[in-house]
Amino acid sequence: MKMNHYYADLEESYLFSTIAKKVEDYQTGHPDSKIIRMGIGDVTLPLPEVVVSAFQAAVLEQGTKAGFHGYGPEQGYAFLREAVRNYYMSYGVELEMEDIFISDGAKSDVGNILDLFDRDNQVLIPDPVYPVYRDTNLMAGREIVYLDANMENGFLPLPDRRQRADLIYLCSPNNPTGAVYNRAQLQDWVDYAREQEAVILFDAAYEAFVSDPALPRSIYEIEGARECAVEFCSLSKTAGFTGTRCGYTVVPHELNRGGFSLRKLWLRRQTTKFNGVSYPVQKAAAAVFSLEGLAACRAHIDVYRKNAGTIVETLNNLGIWHVGGVNSPYIWMKCPRGMDSWAFFDDLLERANVVGTPGAGFGKNGEGFFRLTAFNTNANTEEAMQRLWEIYA
Numbered sequence: 001m002k003m004n005h006y007y008a009d010l011e012e013s014y015l016f017s018t019i020a021k022k023v024e025d026y027q028t029g030h031p032d033s034k035i036i037r038m039g040i041g042d043v044t045l046p047l048p049e050v051v052v053s054a055f056q057a058a059v060l061e062q063g064t065k066a067g068f069h070g071y072g073p074e075q076g077y078a079f080l081r082e083a084v085r086n087y088y089m090s091y092g093v094e095l096e097m098e099d100i101f102i103s104d105g106a107k108s109d110v111g112n113i114l115d116l117f118d119r120d121n122q123v124l125i126p127d128p129v130y131p132v133y134r135d136t137n138l139m140a141g142r143e144i145v146y147l148d149a150n151m152e153n154g155f156l157p158l159p160d161r162r163q164r165a166d167l168i169y170l171c172s173p174n175n176p177t178g179a180v181y182n183r184a185q186l187q188d189w190v191d192y193a194r195e196q197e198a199v200i201l202f203d204a205a206y207e208a209f210v211s212d213p214a215l216p217r218s219i220y221e222i223e224g225a226r227e228c229a230v231e232f233c234s235l236s237k238t239a240g241f242t243g244t245r246c247g248y249t250v251v252p253h254e255l256n257r258g259g260f261s262l263r264k265l266w267l268r269r270q271t272t273k274f275n276g277v278s279y280p281v282q283k284a285a286a287a288v289f290s291l292e293g294l295a296a297c298r299a300h301i302d303v304y305r306k307n308a309g310t311i312v313e314t315l316n317n318l319g320i321w322h323v324g325g326v327n328s329p330y331i332w333m334k335c336p337r338g339m340d341s342w343a344f345f346d347d348l349l350e351r352a353n354v355v356g357t358p359g360a361g362f363g364k365n366g367e368g369f370f371r372l373t374a375f376n377t378n379a380n381t382e383e384a385m386q387r388l389w390e391i392y393a
């Protein structure tokens with residue numbers, strides 16, 4: 001038996017298990033401490049009521065002879081793809097219905113898209129990074145060139161024209177840094193990808209947090225992107241679907257490489273290995289894009305946005321360097337007093353009873369940095385920042 005030996009190249013991910021263990025140990029030793037968690041990348045607010053009603057109605061339909069739905073259309077129900085298309089249209093991006101593929105979330109599609117590409121491709125991945133991009137490529141045995149994201153480039157690396165590329169991962173607004181590319185920067189990436197005949201894999205999971213109309217929410221707002229980019233999006237952070245599971249991937253019909261239409265290949269891949277998202281979940285997802293649904297989601301995002309604002313204000317007052325938090329739920333800060341990521345983690349836990357995520361867990365350039373998230377209540381976030389102020393001012 002020969003196994004996929006590339007799995008041996010993966011580093012064990014100890015990040016979140018180490019955090020959980022440290023927090024548990026601290027809480028056991030200090031049972032009266034009120035620990036505030038600002039490290040989690042999961043939403044904290046429930047599904048909006050309008051979404052739950054649609055979800056419930058669809059479940060009940062499934063129990064009736066007239067309303068029962070078996071296997072659904074391959075790319076997702078037309079009612080949901082049309083809702084997604086109209087959502088894109090609301091900020092000026094026109095897509096064909098057949099460009100849109102409904103999925104169970106961005107993570108699986110980001111990983112599965114690699115089925116379309118030969119192992120022998122040059123892949124560029126930013127560092128620090130959402131670990132899925134790196135690990136899915138390592139699993140396939142692909143060598144990776146890392147793009148340095150650092151304070152000098154505001155954690156937004158730009159193309160180096162001496163570097164050859166076939167696959168380019170971009171995530172904006174970024175996890176873990178919260179940094180957001182502007183139009184000119186994304187245009188540079190699109191131009192470079194076209195020069196290289198490369199494909200950009202654009203992760204827009206946090207697009208709903210972009211409030212500045214000057215900033216792009218989709219790569220397709222950039223000229224030429226349809227010929228070189230696949231976009232992954234998710235309802236996880238937009239609408240609280242982390243536990244409900246629904247997302248969408250856009251593969252424009254204009255995107256061709258090596259004599260293949262990527263849209264055709266992705267359809268072939270999905271129809272072979274994926275049987276779609278359940279009817280009730282797609283009904284719930286469609287409710288997100290109704291006027292009432294969008295308003296409810298915006299209200300939830302405003303709660304997180306307020307938290308991000310509280311964190312940014314505190315860091316500004318403390319004079320601590322940071323990015324993100326303005327059009328993103330993530331704030332990426334330099335650890336104070338020259339501490340490394342884990343030293344700051346321990347210090348923050350022990351002295352402020354606040355938990356965050358050490359930047360070193362996201363790549364070598366994350367060392368010395370720290371990620372805070374806006375996914376908490378307004379009251380907890382304010383209390384956490386008050387504690388931070390008292391300790392580091």
Ligand code: PLP
Nearest residue numbers: 105106107130175205234236247
């Ligand atoms: N992409 C990024 C950048 C993320 O941070 C996450 C989740 O944290 C995902 C994708 C996964 O999204 P989903 O829940 O749709 O699988």
